Amino acid sequence: MAYSPNSPEARDIAYHMHSYTDARRHEETGSIVLERGDGVHVVDIHGNRYIEAMAGLWSVALGFSEQRLADAAARQMAKLPFAHTFSYKSNGPVIDLAEKLIGLAPVPMSKVFFTNSGSEANDTILKLLWYRSNAMGQPQRKKIISRMRGYHGVTIASASLTGLVNNHRSFDLPIAGVLHTGSPHHWKDAGPDETEEAFATRRADELEAMILAEGPETIMAFIGEPVMGAGGVVVPPATYWEKIQAVLAKYDILLIADEVICGFGRTGNMFGSQTYDLRPDIMTMSKQLSSSYMPISAFMINEKVYEPIADESHKIGVLGHGFTAAGHPVAAAVALENLKIIEERDLVAHAREVGAHLLGRLKALESHSLIGEVRGVGLIAAVELVTDKAAKTALETPGALGGMVNTGMQTRGVITRNMLDAIAFCPPLIVSEKEVDQIVDTLEATLDDTAAKIG
Structure with a gap:
């Protein structure tokens, strides 16, 4: 398509490389x-x-x-436009938001760690779980199981968790130690006349077979979206999560609920974990946390996850991980106002x-x-x-x-x-x-x- 040389479309083509876009087609069609x-x-x-x-x-x-979110950002920008959370520093909005999220959690949670995107959150989770395994004297326990068609982000680690082939092709992904079991899509993947319950049993049996083949002592966690988003809005079949969780509990494998899409009302409950009776050890959240008016993400961990990590950070003297903008006071203030509006209305x-x-x-x-x-x-x-x-x-x-x-x-x-x-x-x-x-x-x-x- 022909655009005038100084048009926004032409300048976008000239200077901007887009996410999730065919770059050559973009040169022809623009945005x-x-x-x-x-x-x-x-x-x-x-x-x-x-x-x-x-x-x-x-x-x-x-x-x-939503003017209230713009106003919340402006007020905080005028008061304290930036603060980090490194080296024993914090700020009011991020403390309030952490407390709010723990209060909203559908199962007991201990701490919130802030990041800037769902990808960063899931990447950090994988890194911290490796750290935790070492802290527990289980260096062999480093593998994580995800699912085909699951979506968990695009960093090297989180893209490896993602189970979509075009997120792996030519990127040399997935990395070692990331395994993928079958998707929960009954319509697409079930056998002839296989009921939802029978299909769910088969998927749970396949998960258990994978765990046994790899060695239960090598598997640290399983990650899944309550409802798959980018994999095609895949709603789990009846009894699926009940049976998957039973397998994980049998082998003491942590459950990570990726609530980045499902969280804060999308499935008709505050969290998708409530919709499907999940009892996660870790919950990832972003997107509707701030209505995406500001970049912010977070994950919550329970005491079982937190305690070994805290002990190891004390042993080493520091938890050597963090992001400059994580816990940003403006983003946190917007997220707090956003959650307030969701509840009020x-x-x-x-x-x-x-x-x-x-x-x-x-x-x-x-x-x-x-x-x-x-x-x-x-x-x-x-x-x-x-x-x-x-x-x-x-x-x-x-x-x-x-x-x-x-x-x-x-x-x-x-x-x-x-x-x-x-x-x-x-x-x-x-x-x-x-x-x-x-x-x-x-x-x-x-x-x-x-x-x-x-x-």
Whole structure:
């Protein structure tokens, strides 16, 4: 596409290398350049208005124009614009936020460690668990089990935990000691006539077989999202988490709940761990923690995890890890105000109610020739696109059909995201039923148009 030389689009092409983008295609097509936000909408520099049906990156809980968050940032910026948390230093907002998060935890937790992104949080968790194993005199206990299609970040360690092939290809990943067991997607991975419960039993048995083959004494932890996000909004089948947790408990393996997408209301409870009765030892959180108005992430650890780490830091004289901006007072102040608003407006219940409407509207489209499965919980959902319902297959090139529908919806004013041939919906928690109807009506029109095009 041709842009005038000094346009924002042309300068973006000239100077900016994008995340999760085909760099050569970007040189040809350029980007939508956004200028402002308004509720669940964003507006580009040409005045085109879109419903942001993905809440940015699964993350803008309060929409794109919450003045109270801007005011919280401005107040803290004027008072104390920066403070670090190294070498016995702290600040008021980060102390308040740590206390708040421990109070919200669905299971007993001991301490909060702050980072700046979900990737950094999961990377740090892996590093600290290696440290903990050494502290406990178990240097052989360094392996961690993740899942295929799980998403846990993009640093070297967290990208290794991620179970998506394109996050590994040409990066020389995953690193040693990171194992991947099967995904919990019943529709895609179950055998003929295999019930959800039977499938969950098989996945738990496969996990146990992996642990025994590797040696239980070498496995320190298992990490999983309560509901998979970037892997295609994969909702766990009945009894899945109950059976997985039983295996972990049998071999004294820690459970890490990655709540980066699920946390703070997305699944219709404050945490996805509550929705699926998880009892994690560690919980990772980011995104809706601050509605992504400021970069901030954190993880909580229980006493079982904390005590050996604390002892080792005392033995060495320092815990030699941290980030300059971790526990940033402005980000912490915004996160505190964000959590206050979520509670004041009862947005967790709102997500549960409006999410039921979203899922109901999507389920009503399940008979469409291009829909193979509708899945979701709370205010997160996906439709799996197919051209052959019986075979559960789409076009020859994986993601081609999803890309067509994603582009078609964007042209009609709704921003979604396709993970190959799954179209995801994760609107801000403040979305109304009327706005949900606009999203689903746009999907239906796009599906009809796409079906006509591909014959």
